Amino acid sequence: MSREVVLSARPQGTPQESDFELRDVPDASPAEGEVSVRNVFVSVDPYMRGRMTGVRSYVEPFAIGDAIDGGAVGRVVESSYDGLAPGDWVASMLGWREQGVAAGAQLRKLDESVAPPSTALGVLGMPGLTAWVGLVDIGGVQEGETIYVSGAAGAVGSTAAQIAKLKGLRVIGSAGSDEKVEWLRSLGVEAFNYRETRAKDALADGIDVYFDNVGGEQLEASLGALRPFGRVIACGAISRYNDERPQPGPRNLGFVVTKRLRLQGFIVRDHSDRFGDFAREVGPWVRDGEIVYRETIVDGIENVPAAFAGLFRGDNVGKMLVRVAD
Amino acid sequence: MSREVVLSARPQGTPQESDFELRDVPDASPAEGEVSVRNVFVSVDPYMRGRMTGVRSYVEPFAIGDAIDGGAVGRVVESSYDGLAPGDWVASMLGWREQGVAAGAQLRKLDESVAPPSTALGVLGMPGLTAWVGLVDIGGVQEGETIYVSGAAGAVGSTAAQIAKLKGLRVIGSAGSDEKVEWLRSLGVEAFNYRETRAKDALADGIDVYFDNVGGEQLEASLGALRPFGRVIACGAISRYNDERPQPGPRNLGFVVTKRLRLQGFIVRDHSDRFGDFAREVGPWVRDGEIVYRETIVDGIENVPAAFAGLFRGDNVGKMLVRVAD
Numbered sequence: 203m204s205r206e207v208v209l210s211a212r213p214q215g216t217p218q219e220s221d222f223e224l225r226d227v228p229d230a231s232p233a234e235g236e237v238s239v240r241n242v243f244v245s246v247d248p249y250m251r252g253r254m255t256g257v258r259s260y261v262e263p264f265a266i267g268d269a270i271d272g273g274a275v276g277r278v279v280e281s282s283y284d285g286l287a288p289g290d291w292v293a294s295m296l297g298w299r300e301q302g303v304a305a306g307a308q309l310r311k312l313d314e315s316v317a318p319p320s321t322a323l324g325v326l327g328m329p330g331l332t333a334w335v336g337l338v339d340i341g342g343v344q345e346g347e348t349i350y351v352s353g354a355a356g357a358v359g360s361t362a363a364q365i366a367k368l369k370g371l372r373v374i375g376s377a378g379s380d381e382k383v384e385w386l387r388s389l390g391v392e393a394f395n396y397r398e399t400r401a402k403d404a405l406a407d408g409i410d411v412y413f414d415n416v417g418g419e420q421l422e423a424s425l426g427a428l429r430p431f432g433r434v435i436a437c438g439a440i441s442r443y444n445d446e447r448p449q450p451g452p453r454n455l456g457f458v459v460t461k462r463l464r465l466q467g468f469i470v471r472d473h474s475d476r477f478g479d480f481a482r483e484v485g486p487w488v489r490d491g492e493i494v495y496r497e498t499i500v501d502g503i504e505n506v507p508a509a510f511a512g513l514f515r516g517d518n519v520g521k522m523l524v525r526v527a528d
Numbered sequence: 529m530s531r532e533v534v535l536s537a538r539p540q541g542t543p544q545e546s547d548f549e550l551r552d553v554p555d556a557s558p559a560e561g562e563v564s565v566r567n568v569f570v571s572v573d574p575y576m577r578g579r580m581t582g583v584r585s586y587v588e589p590f591a592i593g594d595a596i597d598g599g600a601v602g603r604v605v606e607s608s609y610d611g612l613a614p615g616d617w618v619a620s621m622l623g624w625r626e627q628g629v630a631a632g633a634q635l636r637k638l639d640e641s642v643a644p645p646s647t648a649l650g651v652l653g654m655p656g657l658t659a660w661v662g663l664v665d666i667g668g669v670q671e672g673e674t675i676y677v678s679g680a681a682g683a684v685g686s687t688a689a690q691i692a693k694l695k696g697l698r699v700i701g702s703a704g705s706d707e708k709v710e711w712l713r714s715l716g717v718e719a720f721n722y723r724e725t726r727a728k729d730a731l732a733d734g735i736d737v738y739f740d741n742v743g744g745e746q747l748e749a750s751l752g753a754l755r756p757f758g759r760v761i762a763c764g765a766i767s768r769y770n771d772e773r774p775q776p777g778p779r780n781l782g783f784v785v786t787k788r789l790r791l792q793g794f795i796v797r798d799h800s801d802r803f804g805d806f807a808r809e810v811g812p813w814v815r816d817g818e819i820v821y822r823e824t825i826v827d828g829i830e831n832v833p834a835a836f837a838g839l840f841r842g843d844n845v846g847k848m849l850v851r852v853a854d
Contacts, residue, residue, distance in 0.1 A: 252786070259786045260756070260786050260787070260788075417781070417782070421781075430586070436784045436785050437785065438785060439782055439785065442782055448779035448780055448782075449779060450776030450777060450778075450779055451776060451777025451778045451779060451780075451781040452776075452777045452781070453774035453775060453776055453777060454774055454777075455743070455747075455777040455778070455781075456743070456765055456768055456774075457793075458762045458791055458792075458793035459762050459763065459764060459765065459793040459794070459795070460578070460585045460586050460793070460795070461586070461793065462586075462792075462793045462794050462795055462798065463791075463792075463793050464790065464791070464792045464793070465784055465789075465790070465791040465792075466784075466788075466789075466790045466791075467783075467784035467785040467786070467787065467788045467789050467790070468785070468788050469785070469786070469788055472788065
């Protein structure tokens with residue numbers, strides 16, 4: 203037997219622990235081509251909130267009673283797939299489970315000697331690819347430009363901010379605590395605490411690109427601060443995900459015309475063909491310490507819902523993970 | 529002596545005739561390289577509203593007491609410029625004046641045998657180039673796609689709708705009167721009266737591209753109707769130009785991320801290098817009647833302010849012009 207977390211109610215507003223429950227499930231054996239995996243780290247990501255609403259978006263919503271799929275890393279227990287053996291580290295979409303079975307071909311084998319396996323859920327995984335694709339393919343950032351990254355201490359934001367620095371941009375970043383601001387400053391980011399400083403003031407010099415992870419007021423301030431021909435990399439809007447009703451958009455969207463702005467949204471899974479290029483550029487930076495990462499690790503599968511809810515309070519510095527096994 | 533229209537007060541909300549006054553000015557003679565022109569048609573365009581607010585945008589604001597610069601066509605009276613002779617038709621930026629002097633090199637000589645000179649202010653001028661650049665360079669429209677054009681009976685919109693038809697798109701258009709809707713239907717546009725039909729309902733089948741001339745509710749409805757990877761050609765927002773206070777933006781801007789939308793603003797004067805390509809493609813369509821155009825002509829320079837104000841009530845079908853001489 204092992205445990206998994208299932209959706210028991212659609213969250214109203216901020217997700218509550220009572221929206222989820224633990225369920226015991228019998229262990230399954232892998233069929234031909236499959237592998238059973240014991241998860242070690244499971245990922246909680248802001249985008250999962252959208253799948254809990256029951257509204258069809260770019261991914262199917264979770265049904266009530268579904269276990270929550272998502273990123274996870276773990277070790278192979280039993281394999282009927284040629285490329286994987288017991289003990290191998292793999293990244294999967296097995297989600298909020300202690301143990302599960304997946305097609306071997308859908309797993310990514312991780313080399314522990316290159317980077318800690320948990321980085322496959324963060325700086326060298328989906329959040330890292332999101333940051334890199336956003337900057338390179340969506341934003342087309344150029345050396346010498348100024349970029350503003352909101353949610354800059356998060357998994358995506360902290361990677362985006364550091365990649366932008368390495369590409370020769372001036373980087374301004376916001377976060378919601380002094381601790382996060384201090385960390386960002388240590389990385390060379392001109393950081394401010396958005397709970398204390400208005401983005402409008404922090405961006406008064408103007409920006410060329412806005413990497414939007416939060417939406418709302420930060421987006422409005424950025425539209426005001428963007429220079430002509432500026433771009434918005436529309437990655438996410440964590441400030442909006444728990445809204446019970448749609449909130450009005452920025453009052454200054456007219457700047458899109460007058461300043462010839464481009465707002466472009468993207469979803470990382472459309473860009474999975476870029477993973478190799480991403481890993482070739484960013485992997486060495488992580489290995490050599492030119493990009494650093496932080497992880498906020500919560501222990502125990504029973505604490506996955508609380509860790510998930512904590513994302514929306516900004517409890518995490520860097521990537522939020524739940525360790526479900528040693 | 530001749531007359532010109534000057535800005536006497538910054539409009540509050542909808543422009544009023546009292547915001548302008550007529551002024552007599554002595555005739556000037558052209559210096560070397562210059563030409564004096566008697567205007568025949570002067571153009572009133574929605575973008576001019578922005579220059580009246582006193583806020584610096586992509587063009588300098590008009591000062592109180594300034595004559596209003598803008599598009600005009602007229603005939604050369606006296607020339608000290610080699611390429612132009614008295615009687616020649618020229619397009620200029622001489623604006624709301626009966627007569628003026630301009631550098632010959634800044635005038636575009638018009639061939640009356642190709643098209644009526646007034647078209648240089650409409651279908652074959654700035655509004656036509658706006659429509660074409662928006663579709664081709666900003667929207668990247670493709671045969672088989674569905675496009676929604678708001679303000680579709682206006683100078684830009686009616687040209688955009690017809691170019692899109694000729695490029696093999698399905699075209700939905702909105703306008704504010706039954707007369708306009710009838711005209712658009714005669715052009716093969718699936719037209720609706722936005723005062724009677726909600727855009728949300730008219731666009732229920734989905735769209736790939738939205739050519740936005742009006743902003744506001746039409747933009748919100750379009751964000752809802754756009755299919756994944758849809759584009760917004762952000763050309764203008766006439767519904768917003770007279771707002772005294774910034775109004776909230778669309779409540780569904782989150783679709784930019786989930787549907788991977790691209791919103792891109794543009795200003796036609798950044799694209800003047802495309803005029804030749806535009807004229808080569810669209811000129812023959814106009815000549816051969818594959819693109820038709822309408823003009824709403826008001827007589828007398830004293831009526832320029834009323835004609836301008838009428839743009840915001842939708843008084844015009846097609847291009848609004850004021851005839852200031854025979």
